[in-house]
Amino acid sequence: MIVADRKKIPEIRDMVCRHKRVLLVGCGTCVTVCLAGGEREVGILGSAVRMSLKLAGHTGVQLDECTIERQCEDAFIDVLAPRVKDYDAICSLGCGAGVQTLAERFPSTPVYPGLNTQFIGILESQGVWTEKCLGCGNCRLGEFAGVCPITRCAKRLLNGPCGGSRQGKCEVDADRECAWQRIYDRCVALGTLEQLDAIAAPQDWSTGIDGGPRKVVREDQCIVGLGPKA
Amino acid sequence: MDQEPVILALCCHYCAYAAADMAGSMRLQYPSSVRILRFPCTGKIEVNYVLSAFERGIDGVMVAGCLEGGCHYLEGNLRARRRMERAKQLLDEIGIGSGRLEMFNLSSAEGPRFAEIATQMHNRIVKLGLSPLRRARSEVLSGVAVMAQASAAAIAGETK
Numbered sequence: 001m002i003v004a005d006r007k008k009i010p011e012i013r014d015m016v017c018r019h020k021r022v023l024l025v026g027c028g029t030c031v032t033v034c035l036a037g038g039e040r041e042v043g044i045l046g047s048a049v050r051m052s053l054k055l056a057g058h059t060g061v062q063l064d065e066c067t068i069e070r071q072c073e074d075a076f077i078d079v080l081a082p083r084v085k086d087y088d089a090i091c092s093l094g095c096g097a098g099v100q101t102l103a104e105r106f107p108s109t110p111v112y113p114g115l116n117t118q119f120i121g122i123l124e125s126q127g128v129w130t131e132k133c134l135g136c137g138n139c140r141l142g143e144f145a146g147v148c149p150i151t152r153c154a155k156r157l158l159n160g161p162c163g164g165s166r167q168g169k170c171e172v173d174a175d176r177e178c179a180w181q182r183i184y185d186r187c188v189a190l191g192t193l194e195q196l197d198a199i200a201a202p203q204d205w206s207t208g209i210d211g212g213p214r215k216v217v218r219e220d221q222c223i224v225g226l227g228p229k230a
Numbered sequence: 231m232d233q234e235p236v237i238l239a240l241c242c243h244y245c246a247y248a249a250a251d252m253a254g255s256m257r258l259q260y261p262s263s264v265r266i267l268r269f270p271c272t273g274k275i276e277v278n279y280v281l282s283a284f285e286r287g288i289d290g291v292m293v294a295g296c297l298e299g300g301c302h303y304l305e306g307n308l309r310a311r312r313r314m315e316r317a318k319q320l321l322d323e324i325g326i327g328s329g330r331l332e333m334f335n336l337s338s339a340e341g342p343r344f345a346e347i348a349t350q351m352h353n354r355i356v357k358l359g360l361s362p363l364r365r366a367r368s369e370v371l372s373g374v375a376v377m378a379q380a381s382a383a384a385i386a387g388e389t390k
Contacts, residue, residue, distance in 0.1 A: 009323040
């Protein structure tokens with residue numbers, strides 16, 4: 001899932017303070033699960049921002065709340081659309097994709113982010129989320145026993161470990177696991193240690209974000225005659 | 231009278247609420263600014279609920295749960311403490327200040343302790359002054375009534 005965390009209240013307040021009517025919109029998908037932008041967080045942040053606005057002298061700002069099932073898909077925004085005309089601005093508690101989908105759907109309404117989108121990750125333990133995938137567009141987890149060195153090794157080494165692996169921890173941060181120790185341990189457990197004898201080829205970074213924004217097109221799923229733009 | 235603070239005491243049914251009852255039975259005095267609301271457990275109290283109290287112009291909130299290790303629901307009071315820490319952080323960011331919220335732990339046998347923490351909280355709020363979001367007293371008390379409905383609903387849900 002996409003993991004995010006909230007912005008500080010004064011930052012949100014300063015973004016929305018020049019508008020009269022603001023709609024705080026939560027998202028019921030990833031950010032609900034990572035406790036950043038679901039219905040409950042919308043209630044908390046809504047209350048907090050309203051109080052902060054009043055204390056800063058912006059008494060004329062009306063801030064209302066709602067949460068939709070998913071912000072990053074146009075069909076789910078349909079339920080929100082009739083309400084938006086009553087507001088001067090939207091503050092989205094969705095991820096960056098949600099914010100931008102709302103901005104595209106409502107071209108004449110400013111949309112502000114209430115969260116900082118962090119990464120694609122997992123729930124490690126209650127209240128702790130960790131990054132697991134960089135979205136490089138060229139997955140090689142099969143070569144590395146299901147542990148991604150591109151995301152989880154601080155140096156992104158494809159032929160590790162480096163000399164800074166310390167009792168299973170990374171020299172960059174003593175709390176961070178050494179990804180290469182994890183790869184080695186997994187290979188031992190799977191009986192595939194010999195696969196680490198091979199030199200891993202350099203990564204093709206052209207499939208990553210460095211090549212510009214990416215797109216996945218499934219022609220068989222596109223509506224005939226309308227193409228991928230439909 | 232309009233300058234008297236309004237403080238909510240969000241009390242666990244199994245400890246602080248019984249302690250407040252005992253304080254009354256013992257004829258102990260504590261400030262009338264403290265309004266008691268009963269919850270099945272402090273673990274039932276959400277951050278949102280606490281913030282809504284401040285949004286209604288209430289000057290201070292004290293959350294009173296069981297002694298650590300003594301929660302009827304095992305760890306409700308421990309969860310409440312962590313939630314209140316988060317609420318305090320938000321109150322600082324908002325500009326209200328975390329000092330207007332405090333969590334206490336006590337047992338049902340501690341009537342004098344309830345009177346003591348209620349007085350302590352009252353004195354703290356008097357020192358801080360009325361909330362910067364304070365409204366007319368009648369409006370604040372109407373807000374307390376609305377908050378009381380939510381706590382009553384929580385209790386009703388618990389006893390069903």
